[in-house]
Amino acid sequence: MFTACVTLVLIVAGALVTSNDAGLSVPDWPTSFGSLYKIPRMVGGVRFEHTHRMVAEFVGLLTIILAVWTWRTERRRWMKILGIAALGTVIAQGILGGITVLHYLPPAVSSAHAALAQTFFCIAVVIALFTGRQFVEEVPQVELDTRRPSLITLTLLSIFVLYVQLILGAMFRHHGLSWWPHVVHAGVVCVVLTWTAVRALSLYSKIEAVRRPAITMLALMITQLCLGFVAFLTRVAWGHDAAQPELPMVISTVAHVAVGALLLATAVILAIQVWRHVPVAFEERIPARTRKPVAV
Template structure:
């Protein structure tokens, strides 16, 4: 919708042209805006079903709480979407709307993994890191953090609240941190499939995202700066860049969860200093 400059094509919320149920004539930007709202409503209904079902059948209390987090996130997302209409696309609200959408996506991806057969039935292989026990965990969490900052910078740029420069410069930081994380995973923990697979995917997505980012920059900033309306190459490159960014963030979250499960810190690191040496006074 944003890539097509279709925001405010439907000027009211929560109704569409004053109606709760009538489908407006889907022409111009209205077809993008109204379709966006219909998909959002479908996602909200599915999340309600997910939360109710989880509380009825799931015994893991933390997973039931996570389902409520998903529900709360999608409700907040809907409210932010309405505020963007009421206040005529303010950059801060629109950027928060974009960032929260990917937070919701990561929660649902994590829930899909937690409820999968492999997670429930598989006996996890544990590999203690005796050399630098906290480095890998720190790297995975840092990867999520720098990616989320990049997401916010990109959203601010897309919604005209910031120039392109911070997003492009921070991409260098993101690439370095994620490459470091993936290389360490593949060089030290390649024998653990649950760690190796998301690490390979993350590294592949980083490369793809850099290529898509360069393409989006060319079509949007370099060549399309004076375009009267978004052209097809501009829309495709931008949408692909955003989509791969969401997949990259979700993959990094999955990697961090798998590291927490399969690569705990060394036993000596978890013991108080006084208990590490039985002969200590």
């Protein structure tokens, strides 16, 4: 849980770097102005970029501890793999961060860095969920899902559309794409997430593990839409000719990134809880052609 919280701080620190146009204020990597340990004068863009690097190093250290701990103490084999996946993701993320500095912020690499950051955040969140006492000790309250599309399908679709939205947003922020695909796709995200949350709340509101993330997802989605609108106004409509990043522009875009990360993580939690508590009814899983006719 601590790693997940620090990762959210790291995402905010990274968003501050982009919003303040400070991505290349420290021109070298992995060193900062030629040193691995000296803290440079924290003024201008350097305070954002170097703070981001320091928090990233801390998250890297936490992830190494997490992976070793999981490997040594976990009995569940897939949890050991998840720990190693987290470590692999954080290493890949560090390398992407380095490439983006050394190659002067290529939009594809910077966007991949932004997307992988939130992927890592989701991994940290699910590790926290899977190792939480409630998840380990509770006896799941199960209700079979007979509706089509199933709720698990809807939650997976929610994750997919959110991830696409994350990539579109990152591409726009890193000058690889215009703003309109991100704005248009926001409509698709709204429809899918509302459908998922309404289905979850209307049929399975008795299951707390499903109800809570569904409500949170809906609330975060509304917040995110408002933040997106404000970010659009401050950055695209009013701020395109700004001589420097202005405070409303920075606050709205950073908050938009942070809430976006929380929204994606909530959708992942919802999917896990639905998979656990609302499994698809068995006969639904059998392809039609393999079903044998039943003699009456």
